[in-house]
Amino acid sequence: MELGTWITFFLATVAISLSPGPGAIAAMGAGLNHGFRRGQRIAFGLALGVWTQLAIVGVGLGALLATSGTAFAVVKWLGVAYLVWLGIQQWRAPAAPLVAHDDAAATTTTRELVLRGWTVNAVNPKGTVFLLAVLPQFVDPAQPLLAQYLVIGATFGAVEFSVMSGYAALAARVLGLFRTPRQMRGLNRVFGSLFVLAGALLATFKRAA
Template sequence: MELSTWLAFFAASWAISISPGAGAVAAMSAGLNHGFARGYFMTLGLVLGIWTQVLVVGLGLGALIATSSLAFAIVKWLGVAYLVYLGIKQWRAPAEPMVAEVDGGAGLVPRRTLVLRGWMVNAVNPKGTVFLLAVVPQFLDLARPLAGQYAVIAATLGFTDLVVMGVYTLLAARVLRLLKSARQLRLMNRTFGSLFVAAGGLLAFFKRA
């Protein structure tokens, strides 16, 4: 990949990461409920989900998902179900912050669970597959080996997401410090729960191009 081509993709990847979506909601929700240090593990999962999408597209499976009605429907409804599940879970979360390191962190959501949740948000999302299928080929040089170019694309998307989602997580964690009453915490939980369900609803209406 030429430097000029990579710079163009680097600029595009910032726009991709900053644009609001289920990933941003997940990152902010993690920061709100777990603070920055623990909540950032959600971002690591989101990046692994992006890399999974790039791998799927690179192996040609993305085209199968985009063109097969059955495969597309399976992935889409898995994504919808998972986002709605997260929304209901967040809505019903107790009205108390979960960042206090009590008894060495006993009772807190394990970091690996946050990573898995983040991975699921991005990996089971056909919108990401279709988007990468539409965007990535514009930056590929078909006369050169594709594996290295896909690796660069994955690393670039991973870097921008680590930064952007980290900022979302940090901002939400700062907001957490301002929330003192159970009523405020309940309102925030229900707000993010509603956002997850809304993201799932939007995904349900998403169709193949």
């Protein structure tokens, strides 16, 4: 991949990662409830989800997902159900303020946070359809495809991890100023509602005809 092409792709991935969506909501929710050190672990899962989407597109399954109405519907409604479930969980999260040492909600394991992040990005056919439309602009079929996909995957994963870590830090540092149980309960319900809204928006998404 030429440097000019990579720079363009890098800027595109930054814009994609910064755009509000389920990943950003998940990262901020984790930062709010677990503090930055623990909450940042969800960013690993979100990056893994991006790599999963790239692998799906790279091996050709993305085209099947985009053209098969049944496959698309199954994955879409799985994603919708998961986002709504996350919304309910966030709505019901304990109204406990963050503490100085980031040990709030210590019962949530690293594995659970990583899996949550992976699922948010992986079970999202909207991301697959988007990558199918974008990737061909940056892949040169005359050059070795594996090397290009490795560069694309490393770039997208690094950007996604960095941006989502930033969202988690923002929630932990800024929203962490809210200390009272009433304030925390209100924030949890806001984020819970955002998850449900993200699920509702995904439910309206349709593959291109």
